[in-house]
Amino acid sequence: MNRRTLLAAGAGLALAPLARPAFANALETLRARKKLLVAIDLGNPPFGQSDAQMQPSGSDVETGRLLAADWGMPMELVQVTGPNRVPFLLTGKADMVIASFSVTPERERVIDFSAPYGVIQIVVAGKKGVEIKDLASLAGKRVGTTRGSSNDKEFTDRNTGAQIIRFDDDATLITALVSGQVDIMATSPQVMQTANQRHPQSPFEVKITLKTNNYAIGIRKGETALQAELNSWISANLKNGKLNAIYKKFHGVDLPAEMLA
Structure with missing residues (x-):
């Protein structure tokens, strides 16, 4: 194999991780699986952390658990860090990211977001x-x-x-x-x-x-059914005070009044 062929092969390998696998409708998939795979950063207190008993805790952990409970299924926590939140989502290791995920134009070019559920x-x-x-x-x-x-x-x-x-x-x-x-x-x-x-x-x-910044739940591009369900759930739980109670428990302050309206 000559040098040019080797360089071309190397370039192909470098680009390979960026390719996105095809996914079926994420909402249908998780409902059929009857389990919610949620990516959460446990190295980001008070959003995600381990408590004195080394159990997952934090506002994002409780938000994910509330969502799973309302949807009638267990939550499987997929542990991530800040840099690998998007790769884990795009490669299907998680259905969604709940990890103090600020909504930015750069991220919106790659993934979609739910309605905001908090601020940072x-x-x-x-x-x-x-x-x-x-x-x-x-x-x-x-x-x-x-x-x-x-x-x-x-x-x-x-x-x-x-x-x-x-x-x-x-x-x-x-x-x-x-x-x-x-x-x-x-x-x-x-x-x-x-x-x-x-x-x-x-x-x-x-x-x-x-x-x-507002932060929201990150999902893969084009998952409109999942996005609509998440938006409906966030709206209901902002109005009934449950998301505000979680935020205040871990952050010591209420969410902005305009978010709760």
């Missing part, structure tokens, strides 16, 4: 007493974030010279913050709150709010 801010946080006036003041400083997250993208797009240190999930980022590997982070208030609970002697605070 993107912030720059630092130690109390440390002045951070603006993004320009971060030039040359180490800023931690979670690889592949909307926090990562938003900060990267607006970065003006900071050294970005990327971690594979929020749990690893939190450990880095608590251990002093980084003193500044581009993340969510929820991650900041978890870091403060782990190390209250030297707490972080929000310095800059970059953006407020």
Whole structure:
């Protein structure tokens, strides 16, 4: 085999994972299976985490369980990280992603989303007493974030010279913050709150709010029947207060009033 043939074969292998397998109607499939495969990130407290008994917990975990219960079937948790949420969905390892999945134009080119069921801010946080006036003041400083997250993208797009240190999930980022590997982070208030609970002697605070995003349930493109069912379920459970109760239990605040209307 000559060099050109080898290069062509290698290129084909590199592109192979991007090919999307054909799927039947996802709603019909999961109903026939009688089990809901939900991708959730357990390294992203308080959305997904392991409790003291090492059992899955968090607002996304309870949201998935509520959905499965309302649909009359068990939920099988498919554990993912921020970077592999979309690949797991596109390769059929999960029916949907419930993992603080912010709705962004980039993601909407690849997958579809349900109606929003929560909100999450993107912030720059630092130690109390440390002045951070603006993004320009971060030039040359180490800023931690979670690889592949909307926090990562938003900060990267607006970065003006900071050294970005990327971690594979929020749990690893939190450990880095608590251990002093980084003193500044581009993340969510929820991650900041978890870091403060782990190390209250030297707490972080929000310095800059970059953006407020809606998050929703991610599904494969073209699954209109599944999307309609999810939208109906989200609407009903926002109105009856169940989704707000889950959000408040884990995040300490209510969802925005306009989302509950």
